[in-house]
Amino acid sequence: MTNTPGANPDGERSRWRREHVAGIERTVDTVASPTSPPADDSTSADPASDVYVWDTWLLRGRNGEIATIDGWQVAFSLTATRELLPGERHDVAEIRCFYSADGRTWHDGGPVFDGDALGQRQWAGSALYDDGSVYLYYTAAGDDDADEMTYTQRIAVAHGGTVVADADGVHVDGPWTHEVLLRPDGDWYETSDQSEGMIYTFRDPWFFEDPATGETYLLFEANAPVTDADIGDEPSIDPAAREFNGCVGVAVSATGDPLSWELQPPLLDAIGVNQELERPHVVVHDDRYYLFVSSHFHTFAPGVSGYDALYGFVSDTLRGEYQPLNGSGLVVTNPPDAPYQAYSWMAFPHAEEVLVQSFLNYHDFAGESLDEVAELPAAEQRDRFGGTLAPTLRLAVDGNRTRITGELAHWRIPRADEELSPPNRRNAVPDLG
Numbered sequence: 001m002t003n004t005p006g007a008n009p010d011g012e013r014s015r016w017r018r019e020h021v022a023g024i025e026r027t028v029d030t031v032a033s034p035t036s037p038p039a040d041d042s043t044s045a046d047p048a049s050d051v052y053v054w055d056t057w058l059l060r061g062r063n064g065e066i067a068t069i070d071g072w073q074v075a076f077s078l079t080a081t082r083e084l085l086p087g088e089r090h091d092v093a094e095i096r097c098f099y100s101a102d103g104r105t106w107h108d109g110g111p112v113f114d115g116d117a118l119g120q121r122q123w124a125g126s127a128l129y130d131d132g133s134v135y136l137y138y139t140a141a142g143d144d145d146a147d148e149m150t151y152t153q154r155i156a157v158a159h160g161g162t163v164v165a166d167a168d169g170v171h172v173d174g175p176w177t178h179e180v181l182l183r184p185d186g187d188w189y190e191t192s193d194q195s196e197g198m199i200y201t202f203r204d205p206w207f208f209e210d211p212a213t214g215e216t217y218l219l220f221e222a223n224a225p226v227t228d229a230d231i232g233d234e235p236s237i238d239p240a241a242r243e244f245n246g247c248v249g250v251a252v253s254a255t256g257d258p259l260s261w262e263l264q265p266p267l268l269d270a271i272g273v274n275q276e277l278e279r280p281h282v283v284v285h286d287d288r289y290y291l292f293v294s295s296h297f298h299t300f301a302p303g304v305s306g307y308d309a310l311y312g313f314v315s316d317t318l319r320g321e322y323q324p325l326n327g328s329g330l331v332v333t334n335p336p337d338a339p340y341q342a343y344s345w346m347a348f349p350h351a352e353e354v355l356v357q358s359f360l361n362y363h364d365f366a367g368e369s370l371d372e373v374a375e376l377p378a379a380e381q382r383d384r385f386g387g388t389l390a391p392t393l394r395l396a397v398d399g400n401r402t403r404i405t406g407e408l409a410h411w412r413i414p415r416a417d418e419e420l421s422p423p424n425r426r427n428a429v430p431d432l433g
């Protein structure tokens with residue numbers, strides 16, 4: 001990978017390049033099997049029947065391990081009432097918690113905030129359980145004092161509340177102190193006023209402690225200002241592609257304090273390639289750093305293409321240099337006849353494997369693009385949308401290669417000490433069309 005000059009203090013910024021993306025192709029190793037919502041009679045595995053559930057993350061300890069509170073695992077999800085159309089959910093997103101004793105049956109713990117969270121709505125984040133305290137990182141989307149809906153984004157945290165268990169289950173309770181932790185600086189990270197792109201991003205904070213150094217980071221999704229030097233080595237690039245500038249941002253906490261962060265230059269960008277590198281997160285596997293992002297078919301720049309998919313990169317250090325996994329970066333995508341089946345993938349380690357959780361999106365739609373969904377009659381939009389978690393995927397990860405080896409049930413997050421049966425993929429290889 002060629003690097004951007006003058007980027008990182010401890011290493012150069014990595015780039016996902018047009019030549020990598022040109023290699024994106026569905027294979028049996030990267031395509032999930034077709035799926036649909038859990039059957040009606042299995043609602044115990046689907047606590048989300050009243051609300052749409054999409055982006056989901058787990059309460060984790062400083063080392064990234066899934067935390068348990070008196071034996072319960074805790075998940076946080078963006079949610080919205082099913083009375084709305086699925087496409088309207090982003091405008092009213094609210095964070096709820098779910099909890100489970102066995103990683104199969106989940107219970108709805110209700111909204112985590114009392115309407116006092118920052119932003120007009122709250123978007124994705126991560127949750128840290130550290131020494132008995134909980135830190136809920138989230139995206140404050142929209143200006144609190146604006147009358148109309150706005151698309152500014154700030155990275156925020158709620159702290160001071162509690163996560164406690166009793167005989168009835170888990171209670172996530174305030175009062176919370178809400179603080180803005182990070183705003184775009186306009187230099188490494190675009191402000192919404194600077195942005196010329198099709199969509200603007202400064203969101204999705206992800207707590208990560210580097211096991212090699214003990215240093216503490218927040219990763220996030222952003223857009224990086226583009227200079228002539230950035231695309232100077234690609235003179236044939238369509239000028240419109242310059243407006244595509246997704247990046248993985250990072251901030252460091254010099255003391256490890258979960259409340260005190262300083263911006264650093266991006267870890268990786270996709271200038272001229274893609275506008276949205278969503279929900280960036282790192283899994284350490286075999287002493288390497290696997291950086292994962294979700295991205296969409298419709299956010300690739302003119303002249304390149306890809307799918308709604310989980311993309312990944314590997315490096316020997318957190319700073320990079322990162323190489324795209326499987327050559328192109330493609331790690332998990334949807335079947336060709338259900339290309340929007342799942343989205344917002346989150347990878348987490350389990351024994352020797354990496355598991356990947358996501359939500360069921362428009363599982364029954366094979367049109368050209370997601371924009372077309374909004375043109376369908378309301379009932380069809382609802383029928384085709386899952387709004388619950390998709391089956392968890394099993395991934396074998398070896399150096400710079402990955403392979404889907406099997407699938408678990410919807411909402412299946414195995415406990416750390418649980419031994420899984422051998423992967424079952426050979427029985428269910430998807431049709432690649």
Ligand code: FRU
Nearest residue numbers: 055090123124204278279344
């Ligand atoms: C991904 C995403 C996130 C954002 C949320 C908003 O599904 O776009 O980046 O936080 O959805 O609903």
